Amino acid sequence: MAVALQGWHPGEVTIQRQLGFEDAVKDSWRIVSNNMPSQHRIFHTSNLNFIPVTTIDQDGRPWASIMAGLGGEIGFVQSPSARELTITAQLWDGDPLLDTATAWANPRDINHHERQLIAGLGIELSTRRRNKFAGKIESIQSLKNSIFRFAVNVNEALGNCPKYINVRKLVPFPSALPQILYRVENLQPKQRLPQDVINFILDADTVFVGSIYKSERSTAAKFPSHAGMNARGGLPGFLRVSPSDGQTIVMPDYSGNRLLSTLGNIEATGLVAFTIVSFTTGDVLYLTGTAKNIVGQDALNIMRRQAALTVMKVSGFTFVKDAMPLRQQAGTAVERSPYSPKVKFLNEEPEAEADRGDGRKCVLESATQLSHDLAIFRFKIPPRDGAQKLRIRPGQAIALDFMDWIGPPQYRHMSSGKPSALNDDRVRTWTVSSAHENSEMTWFELTMREVQGGTVTGALFDILRESNAPYGSKVTPARDVAAGIVGVTGDFYLGQTHVNALWVAGGIGVTPFLSMLSALSMRHQPVESNITLALATREPGIMVKQLTPLLAQISPRVTITVDIFTSAKTHDICLPQRGSQRLSIHHGRIPVEYWSQVAENKDILICGPGGFGDSVVETLQAFGVPLQKIQREGFY
Secondary structure, three states: OOOOOOOOHHHHHHHHOOOOOOOOOOOOHHEEOOOHHHHHHHHHHHHOEEEEEEEEOOOOOOOEEEOOOOHHHHOOOEEEEOOEEEEEEEOOOOHHHHHHHHHHHHHHHHOOOOHHHHEEEEEOOOOOEEEEEEEEEEEEEEOOOEEEEEEEEEEEEEOOOOOOOOOOEEOOOOOOOOOEEEEEOOOOOOOOOOHHHHHHHOOOOOEEEEEEEOOOHHOOOOOOOOEEEEEEEEEOOEEOOOOOOOEEEEEEEEOOOOOOOOHHHHHOOEEEEEEEEEOOOEEEEEEEEEEEHHHHHHHHHOOOOOEEEEEEEEEEEEEOOOOOOEEEOOOOEEEEOOOOOOOEEEEHHHHHOOOOOOOOOOOOOOEEEEEOOOEEEEEEEOOOOOOOOOOOOOOOEEEEEOHHHOOOOOOOOOOOOOOOHHHOOOOOEEEEEOOOOOOOOOOOEHHHHHHEEEEEEEEHHHHHHHHHHOOEEEEEOOOOOOOEEEEEEEOOOOOOOOOOEEEEEEEHHHHHHHHHHHHOOOOOOOOOEEEEEEEOOOOHHHHHHHHHHHOOOOOOOOOEEEEEEEEOOOOOOOOOOOOOOOEEEOOOOOOHHHHHHHHOOOOEEEEHHHHHHHHHHHHHOOOOOOHHHHEEEOOO
């Protein structure tokens, strides 16, 4: 991969330092490529029905626009090479990109370097996949009926974090009839946004964020000017509007990949663009303005329990009704990201003082330590009148919010020891290792490994350390430990039909398979199935103790082979064998030839660290296993 950058620009370094990530990401600029990988090109050309992009207006302000093909159909993007995108988009009155396209006819404007800059975000809302690109517009060709063909030279490409994307099923809506409701190019300092615009902002669960980095002459060769495009998501209402002035928008910064490119651009230029789309009505709101990143106590003074946020002062906006040639499919629901924290109000809003108490809670009931960094935590879910029943499939995960128990992070100018703690929303997701098939979940177990320096896992393991209980003993916490239940997530689960599968686990990646085995042990008349579990672990003894009672209760109709691969000592481990269930230990890494013996004609589920999973997938593909037969679950 050819690297696009020569380092983080000064704005990125500044905000990374303020949030304590400077050391952690100091070399991560190398992951930005100067061309698009083949999977990005295929994704852009074959999967997308719209692309949000950033361009710059004649006053140097960024705007976030929406590019979509005729009628909202997929296929409006082509990629002649790894450095080129050709986008044929139908624009509508009010979209800032139409001004850019119109200005292209004026040679003076197209020679203005900033107006050639463009950045886009290929985002597939149905799958949470997204990939970023940036570069410059080489040409714009006017075709007909407001259709323009953009030739874009791409010089930056990056896969992007999908953590807060809300899943939607979009379908073409060719009968959209765009109508400009408001168009204010320069909002006056004391002029408020119209109330219907404010309501539209407060209803949003997604915002497309446009930014720009303007280089200085002395550093232009190393840090050239460029545009940026990103998306931020949350629960409806995560964006707040200051009631005191009616033109200040506050966007909380949730923990992410820590690169902070968008915030870095804002830090450098003090400019930002927000664009909000209603996928039910097709209405689009475009906003541009000045912006400032606020961290630490200053941020907490604006929004309780939020130590990093971006404040936008709107300088211009356009609101277009019925513009988007796409709609959320009728009868489908939005799948909320399980990572999104609950909505936080501005301290100046009256709602900030109210404790609504509308969320489900869970309480730590007991904990059992298995090793110095491995334990099982059992939570109970107190009943609540009127609450929806919680259900979970074997292999799925639960997201928990520990903010009320641990408290918000405290700002420090530098924190090389625990940088992530400075911008930590205290939301964590773990696979549930117990099974609750066909029943309401009133309790659950998490088989958890302590993360070195981890705020939440560290606090939970401190309970065990304070008890001084021996390994294997059940500990009742001496103090109340409660967490908010954000939600249940995951499409990596065990179904009810015949299973012919290879399960592959690396270390703590065994947890979804513990849940699946537990579910199988509770099925009295399971369908005939054949399962191989390949487990790479440093703790074979612990894993055997966890697996043995589950295997003993599974019906003989289910044939299970467990192959444990380890470099640890195993001479004192007893291996029970029972009819259709076989458990074996092998010394060393999983050999390459093993996969050719066990993968044939099987559905393959993989859970483990990224490098482990990548290696398994590559080897399986080398043996001819098609990608559609392989499903992966990452660590949350």
